[in-house]
Amino acid sequence: MAHVTSIGLDVHARSIKACAFNPFTGEVARRSFAYAPSEVAAWIASFEAPKAVYESGVTGFHLQRELEALGVDCVIGAVSKMDKPAADRRKKTDRRDAAFLARQLALGTVTEVHVPDPECEACRDISRALEDAREDVVACKQRLSKMLLRYGYVYDEVNERGQRKKAWTKAHWAWIESIRLAEPAAQEALDYYVDRCRRAIDEKRALAAKVAAHASGPRWKPEVDALRLFKGVEVVTAFAFACEVDGFSRFRSASAFASWLGLVPSEASSADARRQGGITKSGNRHLRRLLVEAAWHYASATRSPKRPAAGCEVPPEVARHAAKGVRRLVDRRAALSAAGKKPVVANCATARELACWIWAVGCMVEAE
Template sequence: MQLALGVVTEVHVPDAECEGARDLARALADARDDAVRAKQRLSKFLLRHGLVYDERNAAGQRRNRWTGDFWAWVGRIDLGDAAAMATLDHYCERVREADAAKAALEAKVKSLAQQPRWKPTCDALKCLKGIDAVTAASIACEADGFARFATASGFAAWVGLVPSEHSSGESRFRGGITKAGNKHLRKLLVEAAWHYKGASRSPKDLAKGQVVDAATRRHANAGVRRLVDRRRSMDDAGKQSSVANVAVARELACWCWAVGRMAEGA
């Protein structure tokens, strides 16, 4: 009775398959965090010993870390103490193990995106810049059906990407985002939004095996143009970069809702 009157809100309960997909995607997020921590520990250990990787290529550009050249450089290090060398070996091994675990989970999440339940939505979401197969699979299983959200703003609110509000009488004050709801999904969208800083307005090419109908792709391409223009206008206005990125993330959430519903036939 209360549900029919709108007094209470129905709670969505995902099924076992969806819960398993969410667990896998969140395990990947944990593995990425573990890899970052392992690399930080190794970097700080080397720094304590006065060692900084500063190799350069023929053009004078600094080489990236965590490449074959970096590991070859690490392999030539001699700290002159057995305990210190054992510590170095330990940190190096932890980095390699963390990277291997992350790569294995990424492969499993990519495979998840090809399953019949998730593929149509994932293929549609991948038309938006900043969203690859892994991110698309994570968004799709966290949402578990965009059709259950009546509006784009409702989905953005569920993710916690809408402004907070403090009201007193007739006065209304808006603050930062609420950060309520799905923290994992909010982080994914905020990270994806960074791709629109300096991005072109051109659409993404379809990946091998990606199947998207023409209408959904046109709508996603319109979303890319809108998000790129939005980011440029905020940068030109002198907005703080992090503030501009969260604003783009909020709109990106709305576009995900839109193309997701189209992929679901809603």
């Protein structure tokens, strides 16, 4: 619906600066609020055909939902798509930020962020919590192994074939727990790191089980089952894509989806010269990391389709398309390697193409 008055909101945890701008009359009004959506909504309603906007960021979607519930047309603008003049970047205040947002909304240059429903946002949070738990485990293992290294303990056991045994197995843990340091304080520190590492691993395992339970729910299961047909994609990755994307058909093309993930080349072209660089990395960092990890599987994968896991229910045409994607990805990775591309470059290109196939399969499932 067309609007008349553009409202810019500079939102913080405890305060909101508002600026109302009517481009037809030139009228500008400003107001400061505590974080009180009802007061903000009442003020906005006093203007002719208002529409409000605030920047995406750490404040999330709460204010947008509250204002919408109170009858205010409110959107969230993608901060990464807003180009501020150099003067505004050098002189930044809450008042100026609110006025900038109001002007951008009046000009129609605001790129609106998709607002998920509360269930989808909650599933995103538990998916990202599992990512945080994984990082915690890595950090705990790093602290423990480096403390042992400082005291001269290095796990260097070999098997009967002379190969070095892997770390963090039962044998490795038994070796760690057999260590006794001479100084009581050092032993107490070691005990702490061992306990913290054990607890981090248990917490990650428990959270992974909860993610799997949510992934099997009726809302997410069709997409999760279909995406798991790609090699390198299991429950955690498939669930992350389903809830982070919240509708693959939102994107007009596979290229647009890859761009949203930050997997397209950067560019600095002028006149007849075209210069492309590394990927933009401007999109969803969580999904981009999962894609890059999944893409490494295609360095050694075969062209045969991946067998559906027990309990997976996928329409035959979707399964055939996923199998076609697996063959294409394996061939693409082999061609890149044969062309002499560096492994990381080849993997990034594979991740980009995997994103396109995931988008296609996701759209097919949504159309069912």
